[in-house]
Amino acid sequence: MNTIEAIILAIIEGLTEFLPVSSTGHMIIASSLMGIQSDNFVKLFTVAIQLGTILSVVALYFKRFFQSFDFYFKLFVAFLPAVIFGLLFSDKIDELLESPLAVAISLLIGGVILLYADKWFNKGTVNDTNEISYPTAFKIGLYQCIAMIPGVSRSGASIIGGMAQKLTRKAAAEFSFFLAVPTMFGATAKKLYDFFKHGNTLSGQEINLLVIGNIVGFIVAIIAIKSFIGFVSKYGFKAFGIYRIIVGGIILALLLSGSNLQVM
Structure with a gap:
């Protein structure tokens, strides 16, 4: 992976991490088009640059994160299921990460759900x-x-979950952003631990790529979050549903054409 490729992936991560479109699906297409070979560092990079996007949430909602301890307790309660399920099914999750077909199908199904999400969950009161x-x-x-x-x-998933619990689109999206902080921090910490546990090391160039990736991801994520809140409050999720179906279709088409897609 070179610097240009790292910047492109970081832009994709920043744009898609907080949108209901799946950053994984976009990473597959981008890495395939750029011919990036999946190795231990590439896998670490695609997770570790989430630190930059985490900081974007903290920067945008700084006051909210230092408002009350009750806020942290609620985030912990919401984060707890991910910890439990992640530990119980980590091997199965890793297995699914090797399946581009699973990603494509998930994108398509999620796209259909988002097409009707505004109709199904239109009674938000919180x-x-x-x-x-x-x-x-x-x-x-x-x-x-x-x-x-x-x-x-x-x-x-978390936004739909919030709307199913009577949150408005805006409130559901914001809580999803907040919940991303402990969830993504935990995923990044585990990835770093596993990386070094198996005797891997980082070269000076790789450290530079991680720094660049996090800075780019931070800046792009701030723009994406601000734009998303305004867009979804006014127009809802239908456009994202259509977009997911298109991306899922592209991945399926690539698979059917014999492309060797690598999930990172």
């Missing part, structure tokens, strides 16, 4: 994340676990 109860936070966390299936989209 417009402030501070009003979310602990049981509601836990249920949203359960929905987030569905995103352990590659292509589902962590943000998409």
